Amino acid sequence: MDIHELIQSRRSVRRFKPEAVPMEVLKKMVEAGRLAPSGANFQPIRYLVVTDDEMRAKIFATLKWAAHIRPDGDPPPGNEPMAYIIMLIDERVGSKAIYNYDVGLAAENVLIAGLAEGVASCLLLSFGRKEVVEIFDLPEHLQPNLVIALGYPDEEPVYVNRSDTYRYWRDENGVITVPKIPLDEVMFINRVKE
Ligand SMILES: Cc1cc2nc3c(=O)[nH]c(=O)nc-3n(C[C@H](O)[C@H](O)[C@H](O)COP(=O)(O)O)c2cc1C
Numbered sequence: 001m002d003i004h005e006l007i008q009s010r011r012s013v014r015r016f017k018p019e020a021v022p023m024e025v026l027k028k029m030v031e032a033g034r035l036a037p038s039g040a041n042f043q044p045i046r047y048l049v050v051t052d053d054e055m056r057a058k059i060f061a062t063l064k065w066a067a068h069i070r071p072d073g074d075p076p077p078g079n080e081p082m083a084y085i086i087m088l089i090d091e092r093v094g095s096k097a098i099y100n101y102d103v104g105l106a107a108e109n110v111l112i113a114g115l116a117e118g119v120a121s122c123l124l125l126s127f128g129r130k131e132v133v134e135i136f137d138l139p140e141h142l143q144p145n146l147v148i149a150l151g152y153p154d155e156e157p158v159y160v161n162r163s164d165t166y167r168y169w170r171d172e173n174g175v176i177t178v179p180k181i182p183l184d185e186v187m188f189i190n191r192v193k194e
Contacts, residue, residue, distance in 0.1 A: 006115050011159065011178060013120035014065050015079040016151025020051065025117045026083060026150075032113030033087075036106040039098035045106055046142060048086040058135045059084055062128030063147065066176075068167040073176070081122075081149035085110060086132065088142045103145050110148060120153035 001009070030047045038044075050056060060080055066073020075081065087107065089099050111121050124147040132144040157168075157176035163185050168178040 001116070003112075006112055010111060010115050011120075011157035011176070012122040013151075013153045013155060013157065014073050014075050014122050014149075014176075015153070015155040016075065016081050016120070016149075017154045018078055019082065019152050021083045021119055021150055021152070023049075023051070025114070025119060026051070026085065028117065029085060029110045029114045029119070029150075032109040033085075033106040036102070036109045038102050038106075039094065042094035042098070043102075044090045044094040044099060045102055045145075046088040046090055047110075048084075048088055048136065048144075050084040050086065051082070055135065056081070056084065059086075059127070059132065059147070062131040063124055063149070064126035065122075065124075066168075067126070069170060069176075072170060079154050080151075082151035084150065085148040086136075086144055087146040087148065088138070089145045090141055091143055092141045099145065107146060107148065114150060118152060119150055122149045123147070124149060 026049050030049065033045065033047060034043070050059060060075075064070075065075065087103050089103070094102070107123055111123075114121055127144070127147045129144050132138070132147075138144070155176065157178060159178045159180045161182040162179035163181040165179050168176055171177050
């Protein structure tokens, strides 16, 4: 698959096969993250890779899935993520104003690198920060910013071009369908017109 097909095929997946993701693949994903652009090249992101069963269960308990279809987007028992990459910020470097840009750019690199290896993912901002700090006994300067839930996909969400709603839904076959605003509505050429 070329890069455009990969980008088009990437959807947030919330049901995973009970199949471990090899550490080699997880390393490739982190490698893609660490090479992403970084404001002033401060590189404040650290990547906590979690595959351990007990730790995974603890993280899972703090996650909130698919707000628009809750609780229908929750991974059912047996379909939980098989790994997590938790993006931490080393707050001793850089500044709060750039952290989220760095995280967003690096996160997409991580997702696309995973997808190239058949690994699906879902980003989660809705997680228990306090709990994650406690689970991993994180030092004061390392703050969890974003959780990436990972695994081999057991569902195939799709997108449709639509701008009348931002809410994704499950269609009559149970497929998560994500509306994306069409290109001609998001792109302005030389001048902005509404
Ligand atoms: C910053 C950010 C935070 C997100 N947080 C969550 C979350 O807490 N739980 C969840 O299930 N999905 C979360 N998502 C996934 C979005 O719901 C998803 O990207 C969006 O519905 C578009 O679907 P797509 O990723 O398949 O294109 C998050 C995505 C982003 C970019």
